[in-house]
Amino acid sequence: MIELIILDVDGTMTDGKITYTDRGEELKSFCVKDGLAIASWIKLGKKVAIITGRESKIVENRAKELNIDFFYQRVKEKDKKAEEILKALNISWQNVAAIGDDLNDYSMLKRAALSFMPRDGSPFLEKVVTKKLTKDGGKGAVREMIEYILQKENLLEDFFKIWEVK
Numbered sequence: 001m002i003e004l005i006i007l008d009v010d011g012t013m014t015d016g017k018i019t020y021t022d023r024g025e026e027l028k029s030f031c032v033k034d035g036l037a038i039a040s041w042i043k044l045g046k047k048v049a050i051i052t053g054r055e056s057k058i059v060e061n062r063a064k065e066l067n068i069d070f071f072y073q074r075v076k077e078k079d080k081k082a083e084e085i086l087k088a089l090n091i092s093w094q095n096v097a098a099i100g101d102d103l104n105d106y107s108m109l110k111r112a113a114l115s116f117m118p119r120d121g122s123p124f125l126e127k128v129v130t131k132k133l134t135k136d137g138g139k140g141a142v143r144e145m146i147e148y149i150l151q152k153e154n155l156l157e158d159f160f161k162i163w164e165v166k
Contacts, residue, residue, distance in 0.1 A: 002113065
């Protein structure tokens with residue numbers, strides 16, 4: 001049973017573009033559909049981690065907005081940071097799904113029970129991931145991953161109950 005999903009950011013939760021204003025401010029865009037799926041996963045009592053190699057206040061704000069429990073920036077070895085989270089939660093890699101789009105995600109994706117890459121991710125990841133998604137990074141790839149897990153683990157009924165009007 002998957003208890004934790006680990007998310008990369010640039011190229012996965014976003015389209016991978018980093019835009020700077022003339023004042024040096026960074027801009028990123030997130031897919032609201034991904035956010036709804038992440039929030040739903042958390043409402044099911046599951047855990048989410050963001051592990052990213054860059055540092056961004058924008059990403060920190062998004063993690064807080066989505067109530068993500070584990071948030072780490074400037075991480076070079078994502079699988080080692082993930083190990084710390086697994087120990088804290090007392091779970092194994094068999095309880096982990098992860099998504100990433102490039103070589104800095106390779107080791108983490110290789111270890112996860114279920115691993116995913118957006119359609120526009122690095123072709124070098126195709127041999128290690130469980131599934132190459134049909135959506136691009138920042139355009140619903142995270143949502144597609146979560147829906148795949150919900151179906152695979154027979155959690156769709158619980159997922160829909162979250163949104164029933166009472």
